[in-house]
Amino acid sequence: MSNSDLFQGYKGKALEVLKKYNVRVWGQAEINTTRGAFKGTVLPRSENDDEFHIVLKVITGYNIGIDVNNITSMTETGFKKANYAIPEKEFPYTKGLPSVKLFGTGGTIASRLDYRTGAVIPAFSPGELYGAVPELADICNLETEKIFAVFSENMGPAQYIALAKAIGKEIEKGTDGIVIGHGTDTLHHTGAALTFMCQNLPVPVVLVGSQRSSDRPSSDAALNLMHAMKTAGESDIAEVLVCMFGPTSDEYGLLHKGTRVRKMHSSYRSTFRTIGDTPVAMVSRDKITPIKKTYNKRRSDKDVVIKPYFSDKVTMLYYYTGMKPDTIDLLVEAGYKGIIFVGTGLGHVNKELYPAIERAQKAGVHMYMTLQTIWGYVHMFVYDTGRDMMAKGIIPAGNMLPEVAYIKLGWALGQTDDPEEVKRIMLTPINDEITEREPYNGYLVYQGGVPEVEDFIRRVHK
């Protein structure tokens, strides 16, 4: 064993002390300190924690830390390395069930403890998944493939392209549906990217994650997985969907279009909401109930069109009241070819920026306007400022969500530089990233405290 394995995670003073007394990680140790004696198994230490403590698992199963400065002596009396592995059981094949492919990208959908960071790392094989969520075997015949293992915030254009290609191959092989396990932070970015990159899908492509890691008994991972597998295997919705909890209760999931969904709460289970429209459908363990009347139907052909393009010369500018023109100038100077503005109200920025916007237009930068209000349409004709900006080349992006507009512009610029062609791509919806109408129930943010809302909340599990 190498030194780093022997003293996993320890550094500085703590490492010195372990070496001095010849005590290893996973060694059973008796430690005398100025605060009395302690006994237990030395555990690895998280790399981000300080170098002055040794972690000990005591006989009752609890962990404690010992200050190395207080240690007067220490002996290793035994050694037993823990074997943390989700019990692997072969995923059974059941004739008659749909075949579903699960792509792993990382994230908390199935995970276990990582001593390096003290956080959780993904566990993934069908065997592991079956060991953790045996119910999956009643839903589909599962195959898995780990495409990469990154946390959601590290997903980017290269990953979108790799995923799109993998989806194309899998459809070619004839799968009944695809599930993508994904960290939740940028799930909606990937949802948009795959909608643009994988067109004319014959089968569902379902993105799923979990808000509570699967190493917790109350995790939403198992139910989300069941919902996603059921959707991929059985539903007739051949679109890129995000499948996450509807309410925070363990009741049903919602299927959101990859282009209209957004993560709206940092930690709630029900964090994903369809914005400006209704979700496509509800899914429970028993059934899938459509909400929208029309959607792209499942087909038996394999005629998917994969368009794996992306330019990373696109940026997003969240406007704030004191924004200076040099913010834009510097971006242009740095070579950015596309800017998504996230403006106030109906789509505004201050006049001070106008000269910089003009300079950007001259430099050939493609500029689109989206909204900080998240809900609603950009309306740049209502006020003069809006008209001024349009004159200077900023194009209103309808009710396209800011993140979706960013992804779409990157995808468009990956294909062409021609302003008219880019504009045509941007404003021609591929799957409702811009909708013609906003239904009344597309914006329902209930206000707590209001009596009728409180009455509803008390009766209905949200």
Next chain:
Amino acid sequence: MKKSFDPKLNYLETLNKIGYINRKQASQSDYDRIGFMSGLEVHQQLLTEKKLFCHCPAGIYHEDEEYDAEIIRHMRPTLSELGEYDGTALMEFKTRKKIIYRINNDNACTYEVDDTPPFPINREALNAGLQITMLCKMNVVGEVHITRKQYLDGSIPTGSQRTAILGVEGEIPLKNKKVKLIQLSIEEDSCREISDIAHTRVYKTDRLGMPLIETVTYPEFVNPDEVKEGCDYIRFLNRSTGKVRTGIGASRQDVNVSCKGGTRVEIKGVAHTKWIPELTHNEAFRQWALLAIRDELLKRCNASDWEMEAVKLDYDAFSVTYPPIKEARDKGEELYAVKLPCFKGILSHFTQPGKVFADEISERLKVIACIEKPHMVHTEDFEPIITDADMEIIQLMLSANLEKDAVLIFWGPTNDIKTALETIEERCKMAFEGVPSETRKSFEDGTTIFERVLPGADRMYPDTDSAPIPLSDEYIDNLKADLPKDLYEYILMLRKWNIPEDTFTYILSKNLMPLIIRIVEDFNISPKHVALLFAHKLKHIEGQYIQSPEFTYDKIYELIKFLKDEDLHCPLGVKMLPVVYEHPNMDFHSVLTTIKFKKKNKKDIIEQIPFLKAKFAANPQNNSNENMINFIMGQLKPSAIGNMNMDELYNEVVNQIKIK
């Protein structure tokens, strides 16, 4: 039923055979005979403004129906840090419970329902916990690591309790010995259960997340009274800091019990220490009985060969008259008969006062298979329910021989039958091994029922949401500087003051020693007087009058100060006390008016003696000196109390009579 076997008689015979005796008659030698052994886990809520890991107020409770929203969760077992599944976790998963949490916006936020990660630990709670750790003479850890302890019963919405060790290896003194402590941990309190019917359990989240400490002793108590003594000591020690909550539910203990050859069984949530002796006594004997059952079964057959047989019954084949079975039939539930080979005389074997082995099976059917009672009858019910004719048919179906086998009939929803059969088989097989390790729920009558399989160390997981908290020597020293006096020193002090032992509980449980000492020192009054003023006089008043919510023990300090300042004598305070107790905000002069007290000087009182002597003597029937003293004292006392010392008055009266 064959009349030759009398289950009731069998119960009594087996009770005698294992040597069960009433606790009141039991002596140490009885406990030594069965190898009584017990340890404690004492839970104590800390008195903080906010909860442990979020900023909700602590200690605001609400009624079951006062909720703003309900949330549903299901729990799923996960691996421990060491890669093992925990037994309890798997049992709870088997029960397939739907858990409903009731949330009230006044005392719960998104943290309680596990929709927000924890905030940094409440320092007020941590510091109080650390001080108690030091008072327990423990080795304080160098760094606090928050651990997630899995609980799949739903009592915590995250499915795990956040908890951390503050110290290990301490001790407490009892009258005759010292008892070692394993550890002290700080943890978040759990939900309060509203109901648990079939597959649905309802909790409220008001208590959830309140800071709590748990003190764990080694199993060193050797008789039931010792367990109570140890428990009281730990509770009083906690209270001596003044930083813990009191009142219903603020302290609860789990009591671990075993007998020689038995297993550690945990009696959960005992709310009063006075229940401990009966509960531990009965539990030790229950285990003793289970060991006798094991020996008897092993004599009869080979454990590895033992297999039960089950058959589904058709309601129509029998004359169903027992109302619960009729009801089951109407609800479309299934009816099963099970042969338990070699179990004759076992089902009605004594286990606890008024309970038999069949109850052990029935309790598990309720908890694990979620089938509500009544759900079974058997061949050893005290009052036979199945007719002989019906039993003959069943006997044939199962080829059971009632001379040596027992038959059990149960019913329940179709979906629960599989788990029910497994549960019955599992419990019967465990009978060949002895005592299953389990947690049990206690009742006031001293008996217990099965609650869950006893969890082990396999349910611990580091809390990846919380960073470790270092405890520097300086931090610890600062807390140490602010420690109250050692509880044991208080006990020694009370003994030295020569105060009856039966008053200790009152004084220590209310943490009155610091106040008593302050009164003694500030006003130079005898400690015994002050201690008894609380433990006898005030205790009596508490039983007679209604306490104002504004009354605090410090009022008594003020009262004594008032008497001293006004040059009034202490016995007057006792007369004022009921008024002060009910109206603590009334000023003391008004209290004196209320009790009709008038200030007089000593001379005026003493001057009345000759007149009273004459008045007494005027009646020829009055002749003894003793009667005269009593008469005069009786006349003077009401106005003298508070104005002069009673002993002095008495001496004056005696002197004046002698002068005669």
